[in-house]
Amino acid sequence: MPYLSISHVTKQFGDAVVVDDFNLDIEKGEFVSFLGPSGCGKTTTLRMVAGFEIPTSGKIMLDGADITDKAPNQRNVGMIFQSYALFPNMTVAQNIGFGLRVRKEPEATIKQRVEEMVSLINLEKHANKYPYQLSGGQQQRVSLARALAIHPQVLLLDEPLSALDAKIRISLRSEIRAIQKKLGITAIFVTHDQEEALSISDRIVVMNTGVMEQVGTPFEIYNFPKTRFVANFVGSLNTADAEVVDPANGLVSMDGVQFESAEGTEGRKKGDKVKIAIRPERLSFAADQKKANVVDATIENITFLGSVVRIQVKIGNTKFNMDTFNNPFLELPALGSKEQVTCSKEAVLVLDE
Amino acid sequence: MVSGLIFLVISLYFLVPLGATFYWSLRGEKDVLGLEAYRKLFADTNFLPAFSESIINAVATILLSLLIVVPTAYWVTLRLPKLRPIVEFITLLPFVIPAIVLVFGIIRLYSRPPLLLTATYDSSRVLLICVYVALSFPYMFRSVDNGLRAIDVRTLTEAAQSLGANWGTILFRVIFPNIRVALLSGALLTFAIVIGELTIALYMAQHTLGPYMANLTRSKVYEPSAMAIVAFAITWAAMGIIDFIGRGSSKRIANTE
Numbered sequence: 001m002p003y004l005s006i007s008h009v010t011k012q013f014g015d016a017v018v019v020d021d022f023n024l025d026i027e028k029g030e031f032v033s034f035l036g037p038s039g040c041g042k043t044t045t046l047r048m049v050a051g052f053e054i055p056t057s058g059k060i061m062l063d064g065a066d067i068t069d070k071a072p073n074q075r076n077v078g079m080i081f082q083s084y085a086l087f088p089n090m091t092v093a094q095n096i097g098f099g100l101r102v103r104k105e106p107e108a109t110i111k112q113r114v115e116e117m118v119s120l121i122n123l124e125k126h127a128n129k130y131p132y133q134l135s136g137g138q139q140q141r142v143s144l145a146r147a148l149a150i151h152p153q154v155l156l157l158d159e160p161l162s163a164l165d166a167k168i169r170i171s172l173r174s175e176i177r178a179i180q181k182k183l184g185i186t187a188i189f190v191t192h193d194q195e196e197a198l199s200i201s202d203r204i205v206v207m208n209t210g211v212m213e214q215v216g217t218p219f220e221i222y223n224f225p226k227t228r229f230v231a232n233f234v235g236s237l238n239t240a241d242a243e244v245v246d247p248a249n250g251l252v253s254m255d256g257v258q259f260e261s262a263e264g265t266e267g268r269k270k271g272d273k274v275k276i277a278i279r280p281e282r283l284s285f286a287a288d289q290k291k292a293n294v295v296d297a298t299i300e301n302i303t304f305l306g307s308v309v310r311i312q313v314k315i316g317n318t319k320f321n322m323d324t325f326n327n328p329f330l331e332l333p334a335l336g337s338k339e340q341v342t343c344s345k346e347a348v349l350v351l352d353e
Numbered sequence: 354m355v356s357g358l359i360f361l362v363i364s365l366y367f368l369v370p371l372g373a374t375f376y377w378s379l380r381g382e383k384d385v386l387g388l389e390a391y392r393k394l395f396a397d398t399n400f401l402p403a404f405s406e407s408i409i410n411a412v413a414t415i416l417l418s419l420l421i422v423v424p425t426a427y428w429v430t431l432r433l434p435k436l437r438p439i440v441e442f443i444t445l446l447p448f449v450i451p452a453i454v455l456v457f458g459i460i461r462l463y464s465r466p467p468l469l470l471t472a473t474y475d476s477s478r479v480l481l482i483c484v485y486v487a488l489s490f491p492y493m494f495r496s497v498d499n500g501l502r503a504i505d506v507r508t509l510t511e512a513a514q515s516l517g518a519n520w521g522t523i524l525f526r527v528i529f530p531n532i533r534v535a536l537l538s539g540a541l542l543t544f545a546i547v548i549g550e551l552t553i554a555l556y557m558a559q560h561t562l563g564p565y566m567a568n569l570t571r572s573k574v575y576e577p578s579a580m581a582i583v584a585f586a587i588t589w590a591a592m593g594i595i596d597f598i599g600r601g602s603s604k605r606i607a608n609t610e
């Protein structure tokens with residue numbers, strides 16, 4: 001039996017269906033991310049698990065108990081907010097101990113637990129400071145400690161890193177993941193940042209307009225997107241209009257240039273209009289390695305992005321981005337030169353138009 | 354240069370009457386500047402009862418007003434933001450209705466059964482406090498509302514809920530402490546209004562500070578000036594307290610958003 005089960009959950013505000021028939025089972029200790037653009041329903045789903053919204057229909061079960069209609073203060077879930085939501089009138093220690101005081105735990109237990117939590121987030125020297133005396137990253141760590149102090153059954157994180165600068169974001173997400181693994185706590189993480197979701201999650205739920213588009217591991221989501229939305233939303237993607245030429249052999253044609261795909265033409269027939277999609281890092285110069293698809297291309301533009309060099313090539317009438325790792329001895333082609341570009345047939349995704 | 358001149362003119366506009374009143378209050382004794390008028394004022398057997406009655410009325414008004422306004426403003430902010438214009442309009446009504454109209458309306462309404470509240474001095478006093486509560490709404494609601502807008506009420510409430518807090522805990526341990534400057538500011542403004550209120554107290558035959566001051570001006574020369582200075586000092590002390598407490602708190606809230 002799954003630890004947290006969200007079954008056929010729908011949420012409507014007036015006539016607008018914000019979450020539509022959401023189904024997900026989460027195992028104990030799993031870290032699941034809800035990924036999608038603004039308005040896709042990811043935060044509403046999280047809020048339904050927290051109890052801040054009641055589903056219009058459907059059921060939410062936590063460790064065998066139906067919590068669908070339970071008030072938020074009667075569910076044992078910890079929540080972390082984008083805006084930290086620390087109580088400004090309380091010190092770090094008082095914030096962390098708040099949930100335990102509400103539960104009327106003995107003072108000695110509270111003191112011990114607060115010390116544990118402060119140590120867990122490495123803020124021992126700041127225990128008596130007020131939130132306004134801390135940086136954003138430190139405040140969010142306190143928020144994490146406060147949520148964990150009550151031994152929640154599930155930890156809910158609502159875009160907790162969005163308000164932080166890039167460096168802090170990366171270090172804090174690693175810290176969150178390490179703490180989650182150490183404590184073995186079940187967590188749901190809401191984000192619109194694909195890199196965040198890919199780097200931190202056991203599984204990702206990609207959502208769009210209230211509907212689950214795909215559920216899978218970061219590897220599956222990135223490499224084998226099942227819908228065009230997922231392919232476009234997760235990672236960079238070159239897409240182009242194409243036509244099925246030989247469904248049996250996975251051949252499609254784009255501007256008269258043929259590509260062979262490992263999958264995606266099943267159930268389609270010759271002449272069907274489709275989209276082909278290739279990730280920039282899956283393209284390379286044919287001189288480097290010989291693969292299934294070798295096509296002529298013209299070098300249009302070269303952009304230096306630090307660790308990656310992005311080369312824009314024109315294949316047929318369509319511009320594709322091709323990413324290659326930077327190194328000091330990289331030999332780049334001249335602009336306007338004709339080159340051969342290749343990619344494996346697994347790299348060519350065929351999506352509905 | 355021009356702004357300096359404007360500042361000077363405005364300062365004189367306020368300071369000259371104040372200075373003149375203070376100077377007049379010091380002339381209680383012939384040919385000597387001293388505190389005789391203040392001594393006589395505090396020695397007057399009617400002053401302290403009127404003063405204490407006004408203070409008790411003010412405290413009761415503040416408590417009742419807080420009890421009505423804070424949960425209303427909190428709930429409007431949290432759950433019923435669409436009702437804000439209506440609530441704001443209702444709280445502004447005391448500004449629209451002149452005090453003299455208000456008091457005659459109240460006397461007419463509450464002078465006959467089944468709502469006979471003007472029969473005794475004490476029941477009239479209760480009625481007076483209720484009227485003061487209504488008069489305090491514009492100041493109290495605005496202060497509390499500003500305080501609630503300065504903090505992220507919804508997120509703080511949800512954070513407290515997720516930690517297991519019930520509504521009472523949320524209000525008393527999370528919301529109140531973070532809007533205490535707003536509460537204090539509303540309370541002290543209410544205090545200042547109630548302490549000096551004349552029209553309603555006079556027509557409801559209450560022995561408060563307002564009618565006492567009005568009576569004083571009819572029979573004395575220097576004591577009314579001393580009384581005016583005392584009232585002014587109380588008001589400024591109230592403002593000073595709001596400012597002093599507000600400084601630390603606004604910094605704390607601004608840095609956690």
